[in-house]
Amino acid sequence: MSEDKDTFMGVPRDTIDWKPTIDYEKCDYCMECFDFCPHHVFEKRENEPIKLVVANPLNCVVFCRACSKTCGPDALTFPSKAEVSKKIKETREAMSSHE
Numbered sequence: 001m002s003e004d005k006d007t008f009m010g011v012p013r014d015t016i017d018w019k020p021t022i023d024y025e026k027c028d029y030c031m032e033c034f035d036f037c038p039h040h041v042f043e044k045r046e047n048e049p050i051k052l053v054v055a056n057p058l059n060c061v062v063f064c065r066a067c068s069k070t071c072g073p074d075a076l077t078f079p080s081k082a083e084v085s086k087k088i089k090e091t092r093e094a095m096s097s098h099e
């Protein structure tokens with residue numbers, strides 16, 4: 001079965017809440033995560049107090065947490081993998097019951 005980038009495990013990507021969250025209390029704007037991720041999830045904000053945002057959460061690869069390993073201050077968090085897996089399964093079941 002082929003999948004385009006808008007679906008994951010057969011469900012629409014935009015129904016899946018998987019993305020990094022930046023803890024601005026911890027973030028020191030080293031930009032390691034920005035430099036690391038090739039998927040344009042993060043965007044810099046020049047001349048603003050908050051200099052980095054999660055601008056494209058749907059670009060984040062579901063269940064990837066790789067950028068968090070680059071973050072010295074441990075400022076990146078992700079949803080619970082178990083919770084998200086459960087939700088994907090429920091969405092898939094709801095979709096198949098409507099076919």
Ligand code: SF4
Pocket residue numbers: 020036037038039041042059060061064065066067068
């Ligand atoms: S978890 Fe992976 S895909 Fe998502 S922002 Fe980090 S490096 Fe990019």
Ligand code: SF4
Pocket residue numbers: 022026027028029030031032033034052070071072073074075076
């Ligand atoms: S790697 Fe961590 S500390 Fe550095 S910019 Fe990203 S979130 Fe902030």
